[in-house]
Amino acid sequence: MLAALSYWLAWWLYRPLLALVKFKATPENLFERLGLDPSRPIAFVLPTRSWIDLFALDKVCRHYGLPRPQRTGASLPTAGRAGCVYLPALLETRVRMTELSQVLATVAKDPQFDIQIVPVSIFWGRDPGSETSLFKLIFADIPQAGSARKFFISLVNSRNMLANFAQPVSFRSYLQDEPDTAKGLKKLIRGLHFHFLRARTAALGPELPPRRIMLERVVNSRLVRRAIEHEAKTKNLTLEQVRKRAWRLADEIGADYSSVAVNFLERLLTIFVWQRVFRGVDVQNLDRVRELAQSHEIIYLPSHRSHADYLLLSYTLYHQGLVPPHIAAGINLNFWPVGGLLRRCGAFYMRRKFAGDALYTAVFRGYVDALIAKGYAIEFFPEGGRSRTGRLLAPKTGLLAMVVESALRSRARPVVIVPVYIGYDKVWEVGSYFKELKGGAKQKESAEGLLKAGKILTKSHGKAYLNFGEPIPLQAYADAHLPDWRAHFGAAADASADSRPEGYPAFVKELADENMRRVNAAAVANPCGLSAVALLASPRGAASEDEIVEQVGHLAWLLKGEPYSQQLYIPDANPKSVLDWAAPVSRLVRVPHPWGDLVGCASRDAVLLTYNRNNIQHLFAVPSLIANLFRTRARLSEEAAITGCRALYPFLRTEFFLRWPPEEIEQVARRTLEVMVNLGLLRREGQDLWRPDVTQKSFSTLAMLGRILGETLERYGMTALLLAEERKTPQNLLRSKFEQDCRLLAERMAVLTGRDAPEFFDPALFKGYLNTLIGMGLVTEQGDGEGQRNLVVDARIERIAERSLELLSDESRQTLLQLLSRRRDTTLTGAETVSSSP
Structure with missing residues (x-):
């Protein structure tokens, strides 16, 4: 009776406060994600004794249609009445008999009785705890807060409450795994205790020291002290002078994280940006990250396509109940008023180049060491800059090498790398990207540019997509690929030594490439991307609407028939709704016609569509390669098709x-061939494969599929043919000159064929192809002693050049051979002129 009276008295006392409470609950779609069985009793577990936490939980449960919690006391929950118990009450049962312990002992003896236990963490505010102000010391939510302090904490943070629900666990499962009932109960209680500690760390992060203390730790670290001494000695300066410079550098770099600023930016983005610019943010595969965050330190390595990326990722993590990471941002973003706000939201700034400044390198590395030692989540973009073409850029490994070394040296929690694919129906900077690719100057980030960017808020850019890829446990990955790392970085290593294992740079490079592969494995085949792939692969960037719908359907069925990866996400596979969604965002034009509407786009919009296509072009690389093998032949044996895939896949x-x-x-190609046969894109007769007849609808789909890689295969053909030409000349072949010739040839061919895709002559793509040839031993790179690199070409390149021509269309083959012939004549004429001159 007294307990019931206390409950109702507290409920009426807290009722006005509950009316003010504004909450978020994680995970999203709470009712579906928990998957509670209504036929079995439910018991919610709260980490601390608190009336306001219990009433807040009741409010959340009412909102989401979950069973409402009742204080358990000495009575058991039933299928129609959910219970609630506090962790301290459970802990108390381990040291003395209580009403609850007697109930648990009784329940344990009944093998037919089971309870669904749902741990729930209630956070008032998102401050992890700090020593920076008296206000935070008083009003930051801490587990040890008494009743009076808890009241004021909940009052101050009533508009920012987070309820984090864990997946339900079976009470009976703990007793079945442990024959001794008492030990089984202790195991359950211990598991709940550790869960709440880890859930708090995942949602709020580690405690934040004052910024000055953090910077002092950096400047006083062994690494930075040694750099200070070295610079003072080599530049004839006093230690105090160099130390002051180190302080200035640390102040330039260091973040000044504030939960107040993060909460302000979250509301600002919600009201004025995301709701105006995007029609939603589609998040996939975050549950695995949420689970890892409880036991690991996380390093997020996302793709980089827009300035919105770092805002979107931090916003999503915060919205989903995880602590936002500290972000390595370019110093170009440190301008008023953005720079200060981003710094308060966890950004730490880095210069574009470290070379030549040993002190800056040491201070930056010391700051990274400090972040990892404290257990903060970190985010940076391995590509180094935003992709102007929509493809992933080759990763830069400088910062990654620092972070990996710090993580492997750390004695804190294990570290996991999380690849993140970030995509958009329409990137808001895409117009400026193509101006830059065509030679326009990159616009410098500034307050003036920020004001001009306000027009973005007046346009809809479809949806944004975040897909969290397969994580890479760093220590386990190092065990597999850098076996002796523990001798240099492990607990037994000399802490004063800076030696790295042999092969460390190659290990970091492979790790960077593996992250990029996992980013692409988590690609999102969004409606605008699928529509762009089909439309741009049409002969003139236009086709009948029913044909585009049919081809979009085949693209989706290909991805479903042979999924690129388990992380691949297709938001909508219905071809008609895909086109309907993409049309207004991508500005597709429908042209009415008596025989059926046509779909196309203006030339400028066709250029913009290439960005969307390039986001997911890799998903169709193998099917497109197979389709190209049938470009000049109607029949091909399966083994010949496999051989062609094997030759070009590297x-x-x-x-x-x-x-x-x-x-x-080989196995991937065989499975893909089987899917293409099932879809009617190829026909099998014995050991041979036949393409469809030209009168069949599937023929146009196969032709479309082949054009997806058309430009890529043309670049390969250009490079191989140029190498074959240069091999016949007696002059040294300079790598820099050869790469320039490849780009010039591509530019000329783009103009002659009417191709308006600047990435077609992107120098980085020719460089990557050449590197692969070098790795395969078809080209050898040599130095001439003057810093120049010469190329020595193997005779096998001529066969590759010959085979490359077979994959090109008649028009492309003719244009390319004409260009090379005219270039050869021009070169010979120039040589004769030089030789005949006095």
Whole structure:
């Protein structure tokens, strides 16, 4: 009776406060994600004794249609009445008999009785705890807060409450695994205790020291002290002078994280940006990250396509109940008023180049060491800059090498790398990207540019997509690929030594490439991307609407028939709704016609569509390669098709960061061929494969599929043919000159064929293809003692050049051979002129 009276008295006392409470609950779609069985009793477990936490939980449960919690006391929950118990009450049962312990002992003896236990963490505010102000010391939510302090904490943070629900666990499962009932109960209680500690760390992060203390730790670290002494000695300066410079550098770099600023930015983005610019943010595969965050330190390595990326990722994590990471941002973003706000939201700034400044390098590395030692989540973009073409860029390994070394040296929690694919129906900077690719100057980030960017808020850009890829446990990955790392970085290593294992740079490079492959494995085949792939593969960037719908359907069925990876996400596979969604966002134009509407786009919009296509082009690399093998022949044996895939796959893997190692491509190609046969894109007769008749609808789909890689295969053909030409000349072949010639040839061919795709002559793509040839031993790179690199070409390149021509269309083959012939004549004429001159 007294307990019931206390409950109702507290409920009426807290009722006005509950009316003010604004909450978030994680995970999203709570009712479906928990998957509670209504036929079995439910018991919610709260980490601390608190009336307001219990009433807040009741409010959340009412909102989501979950069973409402009642204080358990000495009575058991039933299927129609959910219970609630506090962790301290459970802990108390381990040291003395209580009403609850007697109930648990009784329940344990009944093998037919089971309870669904749902741990729930209630956080008032998102401050992890700090020593920076008296206000935070008083009003930051801490587990040890008494009743009076808890009241004021909940009052101050009533508009920012987070309820984090864990997946239900079976009470009976703990007793079945442990024959001794008492030990089984202790195991359950211990598991709940550790769960709440880890859930708090995952949602709020580690405690934040004052910024000045953090910077002092950096400047006083062994690494930075040694750099200070070295610079003072080499530049004839006093230690105090160099130390002051180190302080200035640390102040330039360091973040100043504030939960107040993060909460402010979250509301600002919600009201003024995301709801105006995007029609929603589609998040996939976050549950695995949420689970890892409880036991691991996380390093997020996302793709980089827009300035919105870092805002979107931090916003999503915060919205989903996880602590936002500290973000390595370019110093170009440190301008008023954005720089200060981003710094308060966890950004730490880095210069574009470290070379030549040993002190800056040491301070930056010391700051990274400090972040990892404290257990903060970190985010940076391995590509180094935003992709202007929509493809993933080759990763830069400087910062990754620092972070990996710090993580492997750390004695804190294990570290996991999380690849993140970030995509958009329409990137808001895409117009400026193509101006830059065509030679326009990159616009410098500034307050003036920020004001001009306000027009973005007046346009809809469809949806944004975040897909969290397969994580890479760093220590386990190092065990497999850098076996002796523990001798240099492990607990037994000399802490004063800075030596790295042999092969460390190659290990970091492979790790960077593996992350990019996992980013691409988590690609999102969104409606605008699928529509762009089909439309741009049409002969003139236009086709009948029913044909485009049919081809979009085949693209989706290909991805479903032979999924690129388990992480691949297709938001909508219905071809008609895909086109309907993409039309207004991508500005597709419907042209009415008595025989059926046509779909196309203006030339400028066709250029913009290439960005969407390039986001997911890699998903169709193998099917498109197979389709190209049938470009000039109606019949091909299956083994010949497999051989063609095996020969070209290494180049495609380098360019598109494809996930399969070369030894697996044969099986992948066979499975893809089977899917294409089932879809009617190919016909099997015995050991041979036949393409459809030209009068069949599937013929146009197969032709469309082949054009997806058309430009890529043309680049390969250009490079191979140029190498074959240069091999016949007696002059040294300079790598820099050869790469320039490849780009010039591509530019000329783009103009002659009417192709308006600047990435067609992207120098990085020719460089990647050449690197693959070098790796395969078809080209050898040599130095001449003057810093120049010469190329020595193997005779086998001539056969590759000959085979490359077979994959090109008649028009492309003719244009390319004409260009090379005229270039040869021009070169010979120039040589004769030089030789005949006095």
